[in-house]
Amino acid sequence: MAATFKVSYVVAGEEHPGAILNTETRPRQGDLVRLGSDDFVVEEVIELIPPRGDFYYLHATVRPPDELT
């Protein structure tokens, strides 16, 4: 089985609950991600806990795109 990345997305700088979802590719700084109905830009990605089997557990900090312009 291919790797699965379980990501805890936390939105910086605004009142937003964030999201948890699986992705097939590791998110990277600068990536655009859709959480619910909103788009965000990935600022930072760290490993939250060690991988288990084919699953990798990551924490990503994201910001609304307009905050970066």
Next chain:
Amino acid sequence: MNPKDILTGVELFEGLQPEEINTLAEACEERVYPLNEIITQQGEVGEELFIVYDGFVEVVRAGASPENAPRTIVHLGEGQIFGEMALVDRGPRSATVKAASDEAHLLVIKRENFDRICEKNHHIGYVVMRNIAADLSFKLRHHHLTGR
């Protein structure tokens, strides 16, 4: 995509053999909820475990007192589960969950089917319960990081 293919990519079933995943897939029902439709209601008795395989759901908790507005705790997307607390402790639903994308596609396992499978095959029971504990731990870590 058939239920088995979906379950293979869900952490809840990590560590199971293909034939064990098949057994669980056969017990799953597919449901689709339109945007904002309520899937589970806080306080109600829960008899089902849900797996998101496409779209998003929003987890909302009512305030402790009537004057406190409901608060969104988290959005859950592909591969995530909810309803597991009521499945394990048989308590009331701890939150209201509603569809948060145009459509939320879910797989649903009823508790009676889940219990029957776990009783019959203790390896499935052990692996799934361990993965439920790991998922609850991950959600707690996310909660700590968001400060909500």
